[in-house]
Amino acid sequence: MARPLAAAKKLSADPSKDADPCLVIFKGGFGSGESGGLLIGFGGEIVIEAIGLVKNYGGLCALDHFDLTVKTGEIFALLGPNGAGKTTTIKILCGLLSSDQGQVRIAGVEMAEEPQKAKTQIGLIPDEPYVYPKLTGWEFLELMAGMYRLNGRWAEKAVEYLKIFEMDAAARSRTLLESYSHGMKQKIVFTAVLMRRPPVMLLDEPLVGLDPKSIRHVKAIVQSCAQEGASVLLSTHILTLAEELANRIGILMNGRVQFMGTKLELHQFLKDRHVEAHSGESLEDLFLKATLKEEQ
Numbered sequence: 001m002a003r004p005l006a007a008a009k010k011l012s013a014d015p016s017k018d019a020d021p022c023l024v025i026f027k028g029g030f031g032s033g034e035s036g037g038l039l040i041g042f043g044g045e046i047v048i049e050a051i052g053l054v055k056n057y058g059g060l061c062a063l064d065h066f067d068l069t070v071k072t073g074e075i076f077a078l079l080g081p082n083g084a085g086k087t088t089t090i091k092i093l094c095g096l097l098s099s100d101q102g103q104v105r106i107a108g109v110e111m112a113e114e115p116q117k118a119k120t121q122i123g124l125i126p127d128e129p130y131v132y133p134k135l136t137g138w139e140f141l142e143l144m145a146g147m148y149r150l151n152g153r154w155a156e157k158a159v160e161y162l163k164i165f166e167m168d169a170a171a172r173s174r175t176l177l178e179s180y181s182h183g184m185k186q187k188i189v190f191t192a193v194l195m196r197r198p199p200v201m202l203l204d205e206p207l208v209g210l211d212p213k214s215i216r217h218v219k220a221i222v223q224s225c226a227q228e229g230a231s232v233l234l235s236t237h238i239l240t241l242a243e244e245l246a247n248r249i250g251i252l253m254n255g256r257v258q259f260m261g262t263k264l265e266l267h268q269f270l271k272d273r274h275v276e277a278h279s280g281e282s283l284e285d286l287f288l289k290a291t292l293k294e295e296q
């Protein structure tokens with residue numbers, strides 16, 4: 001798999017001057033011009049691919065012909081109001097839920113044809129951390145290492161992340177996961193994913209329940225995973241997080257994609273619809289304008 005940093009290509013300082021702004025990312029996300037502006041060309045492979053996904057729950061269409069590609073090293077943020085279809089999308093992408101129509105390919109592997117092979121490429125952080133309540137933190141990590149047939153080095157990596165999350169002592173104690181707080185469970189789930197360093201990370205509201213220090217660590221870790229080549233799909237209502245981390249965003253409303261692209265393109269999208277928008281506006285402001293316009 002191509003390493004984006006190794007393949008890094010300097011582009012002009014203003015992404016609008018490059019032929020395709022979608023092919024340009026800033027280190028630290030599209031909102032972080034102040035971060036130093038390392039620019040990386042996205043010539044990488046498509047790793048997450050959704051084609052024409054449709055999902056109905058009875059009479060409700062939760063996803064209506066949804067298409068998405070996320071490339072090597074890219075962080076994509078899926079945004080949208082409550083009930084827009086974000087979790088449904090993530091569940092279909094990771095094979096937890098089947099779609100009524102459409103296809104999912106993960107690292108070129110068809111989810112419907114080779115689900116096990118596709119799923120081994122994915123690290124899922126759901127909004128609700130599912131753990132086995134009667135195991136200790138360390139037993140849970142051992143179980144995950146066995147399930148994914150990780151080699152002996154997994155424990156070293158697990159300890160590295162447990163220390164970052166200040167969970168080393170708790171995980172090695174006899175305390176069962178059932179008595180962990182929400183945030184502690186979330187940190188164990190993060191560790192279970194990060195010790196594998198999967199090429200695809202699907203994160204559904206990953207910061208819920210985490211303390212500010214852990215949030216800072218998670219943001220840095222997600223960025224470093226992407227810089228090392230992981231493709232990240234992130235669903236969140238925290239627009240500052242999307243602005244900080246994501247290279248592209250998608251706005252879903254009622255199961256339909258209203259917009260997909262960079263912040264620069266969202267700004268243009270609004271202007272094309274005669275919505276007053278300024279280039280210096282936050283993603284939060286632009287998002288609210290875009291969703292308000294669609295509701296009208």
Ligand code: ATP
Nearest residue numbers: 057058060062080081082083084085086087088089
């Ligand atoms: P939120 O931001 O509130 O988490 P979301 O964008 O993740 O929302 P989804 O959970 O994907 O939205 O839900 C999309 C729509 O599908 C909603 O209208 C929801 O009520 C409906 N839905 C989701 N799961 C089911 C289910 N198992 N049965 C019936 N309807 C469902």
